[in-house]
Amino acid sequence: MISKQAKKQIDIWVTKYPAGCQSSAVMEALKIVQAENENRLNADTIQAVADYLDMPGIATQEVATFYENYNHKPVGKHTIRICHNISCMLNGADDLIAYLEKKLGVKTGKVTKNGLVNVKKVECLGACVGAPMFQIGSQYYENLTKQKIDEIVDNLK
């Protein structure tokens, strides 16, 4: 259920916490397992993490559902996380969200037919001086314009 490679990565996190506090690594463990399962979690993967970290299934489930960055429904290969909070809104984020939806032919929250992309409206990502902005993977893209969006999104594979 959890690959050897993933276990190795989880073990590194476990070493950061005092003995017996291995459940502190649950947030990263869930991310690591999610990344190797089409970017989403389900009851089995959550239980596997619980077993691996020797913590109650329900406690793991609570973490998996409390935080935003875990997915429980299908997502695209790339998730475009676009900020719609105040500084971005004042700089035209709503227009850009509408533009993205039109360009991709899907509403926020849905995945494109080819499974490549989904768009998610998110709260402030701490890059407000670069508003409007979005995040794809680990990368932030700031000072967005429609033209810039075209360049970035057309290059997603």
Place this chain on the structure above:
Amino acid sequence: MNEVCFKNLDKKNCYSLEVYEQNGGYSVWRKILKGELTPEDIINELKASGLRGRGGAGFPTGLKWSFMPRNSEMQKYVVCNSDEGEPGTCKDRDILRYNPHAVIEGMAIGGFVMNASVGYNYIRGEFIEPFKRFEGALKEAYEAGLLGKNIEGSGVNFDLHTHLGAGAYICGEETALLESIEGKKGQPRFKPPFPANVGLFGQPTTINNTESFASVPEILAQGGQWFADIGVENSGGCKLFSVTGHVQKPSNFEVPMGMPFKALLKMAGGIKKGRKLKAVIPGGSSTPVLTADVAMAMTMDYDGIEKAGSMLGAGSVIVMDDSTCMVATLTRLAHFYYDESCGQCTPCREGTGWLYRVLKRIMDGNGKADDIDLLLGVSDKIMGNTICALGDAAAMPVESFLRNFREEFEYYIEHGESMVNHENQS
């Protein structure tokens, strides 16, 4: 400008150990390792510096550090709050990216003062690039023998780790953050007990903001009085202000406390062309909004902003010009708090949802005449009745938007459309 956290900003590879050390970095830490500084010396300098917590509440850092039971046998912890998520705030990300060693040195000094041999830096989950930068700096510091056990034979121990968030604004609240490091849902704890007594893993813990920690090394290198003199009475030193919204050149500015808002606005290039200043939120989305006149007369320090009727918060200055619809803006903020409430306390969980739904119905053209009173009533019932300050943070904007821009809300309710758009069309 740029004297403390952003001191090396203009240098190439400003985030490297080499550049940090060339410019005096780790000199305080090395003094400590040589036994030339005592915890009492450090606390006294910090108290003299007037440094107040940069995470929003503004609590004096020296005083906070003195609360830790440093002589108790228990394992103690220092924790850095890099969960930056308050809308309009984007300074800690830049400190992590451009001056990670100042955070490391500040935390190590804190560890020494409070006799805490382990530290955690809680970095928000989306900050992958800053996380990698910080991890890189940690590696450099370990390889240079600046961290670890019995460092340089001094008998001082300090190990520092990162912990990543996973998307929850509430984890910025210090006790929620501790729960999160423990591998739980990020729900704030009841206080007391305070973290200095029962904190991480049940042990004494002190939590400070990234900017607070990053300010410490330079303060101790130059002296508390030096820092205090940069600022004004009650607001020592300089501070990072994130100026965003309708300005020509949005940016983070590290400037002396007490600077007139007018001058800060000018640094950000002023209002967008052909527009007029309408409103300012001076300290992040949780602080009350001010009208243009009041803002233009305000100085950027704790007392100055309080006198103007708001709070310095995290120093996140959100500027709005006359094209801004205040109803739409408040609705967006209300949505944020509704979304981010952890759901533990009824007034916050139900109240934030209620506020959002009423505002949404006004935006949809279905507002009722008594909706303004309803909004005020609901926010009044949240204020002061919750476990953590998120409840107050959700209520405060509502009260201030309605007090300062009430006619816009009345207009929207009556006409089913924005007064601002209407003006722009005619």
